[in-house]
Amino acid sequence: MSGGNISRKPVNPLKKTAILIFIFIFILTGCKSGVESGRTEKKDTAAANVTEQGTEKNSETKTTESEQISEESISESETTHPETSPETTEPVTSQDVQQPESDITTPWLETSVPQTIPPMQNTEPATEPPTQNQPADSGTPFGSHGRLSVTGTRLTDQYGAAYTLRGISTHGLSWFPDYVNYDMFKQMRDEWNVNVVRLAMYTAEYNGYCTGDMNNRENLKKLIDDGVKYAGQLGLYVIIDWHILSDGNPNMYKNESMEFFREISAKYAGYGNVIYEICNEPNGGTGWGEIKSYAQDVINIIRSNDSRGIIIVGTPTWSQDVDIAADDRINGENIMYAMHFYADTHRDYIRDKLVSAVNKGLPVIVSEFGICDASGNGGINYDEASKWMSLLNQYSVSYVLWNLSNKSETSAMIQSWCGKQAGITYDELSDAGKWFVNFIK
Numbered sequence: 472m473s474g475g476n477i478s479r480k481p482v483n484p485l486k487k488t489a490i491l492i493f494i495f496i497f498i499l500t501g502c503k504s505g506v507e508s509g510r511t512e513k514k515d516t517a518a519a520n521v522t523e524q525g526t527e528k529n530s531e532t533k534t535t536e537s538e539q540i541s542e543e544s545i546s547e548s549e550t551t552h553p554e555t556s557p558e559t560t561e562p563v564t565s566q567d568v569q570q571p572e573s574d575i576t577t578p579w580l581e582t583s584v585p586q587t588i589p590p591m592q593n594t595e596p597a598t599e600p601p602t603q604n605q606p607a608d609s610g611t612p613f614g615s616h617g618r619l620s621v622t623g624t625r626l627t628d629q630y631g632a633a634y635t636l637r638g639i640s641t642h643g644l645s646w647f648p649d650y651v652n653y654d655m656f657k658q659m660r661d662e663w664n665v666n667v668v669r670l671a672m673y674t675a676e677y678n679g680y681c682t683g684d685m686n687n688r689e690n691l692k693k694l695i696d697d698g699v700k701y702a703g704q705l706g707l708y709v710i711i712d713w714h715i716l717s718d719g720n721p722n723m724y725k726n727e728s729m730e731f732f733r734e735i736s737a738k739y740a741g742y743g744n745v746i747y748e749i750c751n752e753p754n755g756g757t758g759w760g761e762i763k764s765y766a767q768d769v770i771n772i773i774r775s776n777d778s779r780g781i782i783i784v785g786t787p788t789w790s791q792d793v794d795i796a797a798d799d800r801i802n803g804e805n806i807m808y809a810m811h812f813y814a815d816t817h818r819d820y821i822r823d824k825l826v827s828a829v830n831k832g833l834p835v836i837v838s839e840f841g842i843c844d845a846s847g848n849g850g851i852n853y854d855e856a857s858k859w860m861s862l863l864n865q866y867s868v869s870y871v872l873w874n875l876s877n878k879s880e881t882s883a884m885i886q887s888w889c890g891k892q893a894g895i896t897y898d899e900l901s902d903a904g905k906w907f908v909n910f911i912k
Contacts (some may be wrong), residue, residue: 562588611706612666618743619781621805625832625867636708637911638667640839640882642876644694645678645687650875651694654893656701661692664878664911667708669838669871670698675718681727695735702744710838711735719755722763725731733772740777747773748838752784752811758793759787767802783838785809791821793828800833809834814859816845816850822862829866837863837870842903843881847873851902861908870909
């Protein structure tokens with residue numbers, strides 16, 4: 472239809488009321504649902520937060536428990552299995568021990584592994600061998616003068632100045648070993664003005680180096696080593712004496728001598744204070760030719776290890792015939808020739824030999840002497856002793872007194888009733904000991 476008004480049908484009042492109620496209920500229900508939905512969302516959010524917090528708390532708890540388990544496990548491992556493998560620093564554990572599993576990496580665990588502790592080292596300062604250019608102590612004989620050399624007929628120090636050795640010889644090391652000690656050597660240096668010690672090692676007598684068993688031989692080498700050590704610590708010079716006597720001819724034990732000097736020259740080549748005496752007193756008709764042949768071979772052995780060490784060679788007739796050696800010297804440097812005397816037996820005739828040898832240019836050292844007779848016993852001859860010492864001083868000849876022991880004989884420095892091995896008082900010295908201490912001071 473077009474262009475006309477359309478009439479409207481009237482609405483039933485009851486129906487209109489029902490529609491309004493329905494709309495109201497719908498609106499009311501929608502609002503309540505929205506509120507409930509909002510409340511549910513907030514509740515769910517809060518629950519989620521609580522759950523997250525609980526998870527974090529549980530995570531922290533688990534982490535703490537895991538760390539505690541790790542700490543307890545490590546503590547148990549250190550307590551129960553302290554041993555370490557010799558090839559690693561890791562602790563040795565038993566295979567049946569369960570290790571805790573953990574996803575957490577803790578850097579401190581690595582530093583908690585027990586470390587292998589190295590064995591303790593000797594804290595005692597090592598005694599370095601003194602050298603020519605590095606004196607150990609300027610207040611000691613060796614510290615002040617260094618390595619000695621033979622210049623003409625005399626000994627000279629590292630600065631080229633003349634120097635005289637004045638000292639004491641031990642008795643046989645096998646029989647009087649206890650005098651080889653630091654305190655005794657120190658007393659000789661500080662109270663008796665000694666600058667050299669001679670270590671007399673018999674070769675053929677009872678428990679000699681060549682006649683005793685291997686245990687005795689090792690003991691003798693140990694005494695030599697101790698003597699060299701104490702001398703080095705105290706800045707003293709030291710003579711290692713191959714003390715032939717009853718064997719007479721040094722060639723009797725030549726092989727043993729060569730082996731001995733091969734060993735010790737290799738060991739002490741760097742010790743500028745060590746002197747080698749290769750045959751104490753050849754005797755029994757042994758001629759200079761036999762001695763010289765022996766000496767050349769032993770010197771070659773020493774020189775293969777120690778090119779500069781001073782070597783003392785004994786001479787015929789208990790080291791008295793230095794004049795014979797002067798006519799047929801051994802080729803080589805830093806070689807000296809032994810002259811021995813006992814004042815009450817060896818008088819002008821032997822002194823003349825010394826003068827003759829020195830005038831021929833032979834470097835002589837008195838590596839053993841006494842002021843009694845040649846047996847080492849008998850009475851003391853002070854007058855002849857005085858003549859000898861005046862001659863030695865005149866020619867700057869070094870000398871070493873026989874002997875450091877309490878043996879019941881005139882030549883021993885210590886009274887036989889004195890059992891001390893150091894700290895010897897003046898009254899505990901023998902007459903020969905008192906004479907020497909008074910003279911050398």
